[in-house]
Amino acid sequence: MIIKLPDGNEMIYESEKSLFEVANDISPSLKKRCIVAEVNGKIVDMNTIVSEDVSLRFITDSEPEALEVLRHSTAHLLAETVKKIYPHAHFGVGPTIEDGFYYDIDLGEDIISEHDLKNIEREMKKIASQNSKIVRGVLSKEEALSFFNDDPYKVELINELPVDEEISIYKQTHFTDLCRGPHLPGTKWIKHFKLLSVAGAYWRGNSDNIQLTRIYGTVFFKKEELDEHLHLIEERKKRDHRKLGKQLDLFMLSEYGPGFPFWLPNGMALRRELEGFWYDVHLKENYKLIQTPIMLNKDLWEVSGHWANYRESMYTSTIDDHEFAIKPMNCPGGMLVYKRDIHSYKDFPLKIGELGLVHRHEASGALAGLFRVRNFTQDDAHIFMTEDQIVQEIKELVRLFDYMYSVFNLDYYIELSTRPEDKYIGEISTWDKSEKALADALDEMGKEYKINPGDGAFYGPKLDFKLRDSMKRIWQCGTIQLDMNLPERFDLTYIDHNGEKKRPVMLHRALYGSIERFIGILIEHYAGAFPTWMAPIQVKVIPVNNDYHLNFSVKILNDLKAKGVRAEIDQRDEKLGYKIREAQTKKIPYQLVIGDKEVESKTVNYRRYGEQKQQVVSKNDFLRMILEEIKAKR
């Protein structure tokens, strides 16, 4: 048989060989470094036997595929160790994830908490150091069922496999697990790992099922890589918006209002800047701006379908014996505004924007800083138009989103979410048409996107714009939702060119998504060091000595404030170094130090946040420079 290698060389054998033997024939040192191998495009274990012509690539510990195998095998080692300490444990699934692995375990009455992880880690090291081989075995479905008959979760998984499926198992020391593989040749590779956290996780991701104990961990081939990763986790924690929000006095949360953020003066400055930018852009883009009430009669929510589909998340109250609900969305109010007038096709696309405060009763466990709150401001807009205008309008929107996100230097990716399995309103044919319109627009623009089946809103499919936070968690910010249902329910009409009444189509769209969440993302994105245009305090003026330099410092302060720059003066009787330190820890973009030289020559000595170098320019030049920077949104 002939084995083709990636470099074009061929190995020729008379009889079957294991991949180890082949690697050894190339070089014994290669054999030592091989984790798995790719045979005819499929990744397999090193002790796989080849008996016919194949193309073969060895995968050593420096390649990404190997890391995944290491993580998977470490999950098995974790399971083996847990089984040893808790012999009655049953196992769910133990896959690799982006930064490591986890294993879901049913511990019965026992509880594992984070304090126990050290102990489990120690035991894992002990077991790994026995350097057990990891050996693949194959069972029929029937054999597998009897082999795992004590493991209810594995039985459930096996039962779902096809009857004639060849089922593989992996055995190491005293532990055998059902697994597709491939795995490391042996446990000796597992050295640099750490168990990170414990959490509950529903079996098969379904909240009707029992909750298993999930242990998260990570592992690398090299100690430096592990250390670097752990360091990265620490760094991410430092830019957590909850922590920075406190340090920089941006917002607060109170026990009296879980999930209802309070905006402090600094956060408010940031917020107003974002809202101002939003209003400016939308007026330029020919949007009309409105504001609809926070609270509206239940009858309205029945018409919109929210009462039937969204009631659990709505806050309600009674006014004069009538039931009212606080709006969880702005659209029904927007519908009423549309209906106030007769509309012509000539007005389309009609774009109506609203920064609307909505309230939603989110599950208590879902709340997370500004990322998941119970009241937030959506930068909403509803766009009314004819069906032929859909694709063009979506293209316009994607262009607008691109521009807005580029101002913040944010990367995003798009998901197309389609009709939910059961909670939806309207005809399936309408849904199909809507989904196609969204996809067509993206295709025409050459934008890549991922399809997210069943994740659409109950009233229509949507494009979601996803951004990543410092913990690498993904959050939805912008969204474009096609709605062919609400116009029906509210009996919206327009007059077409023949003078006939027609039904318009509608888009909901939000760009920031929620201003709260977007600010949370920005805090982490900039690590609290905001660009000048949106920094809560843009300039800190620091006189060297109040007796001699205060007058000129105040003059500078007043000039800055007169031009709308958010400037403050630090005239406390403190040492210069003290005041500078504070300006730096508060991450203020410009600190101005004013002493004799500056007073004499009418200059300012500025230092930009993040830089060491001091620059001297005339007061007026500084004013010009900073105004230009703010105007350019830098």
Place this chain on the structure above:
RNA sequence: GCUCCUAUAGUUUAAUGGUAAAACACAGCAAUGGUAAUGCUGAAAUUCAAGUUCGAUUCUCGGUAGGAGCACCA
């Protein structure tokens, strides 16, 4: 909502079955010079409720809030 963890001055941390230590911040006084912390003094806290106990901030239980996840996220 579910699993696990946590709760001490405004903030970040320490300690204890006999009511608590510090740093920063704050206030008062003194000092006053060039790019990350001047000194002294002061005021300031055990999340709430129940239980065990002679005595609970500490142990147990419950509530509330926060965290890590899961589920949810129109």
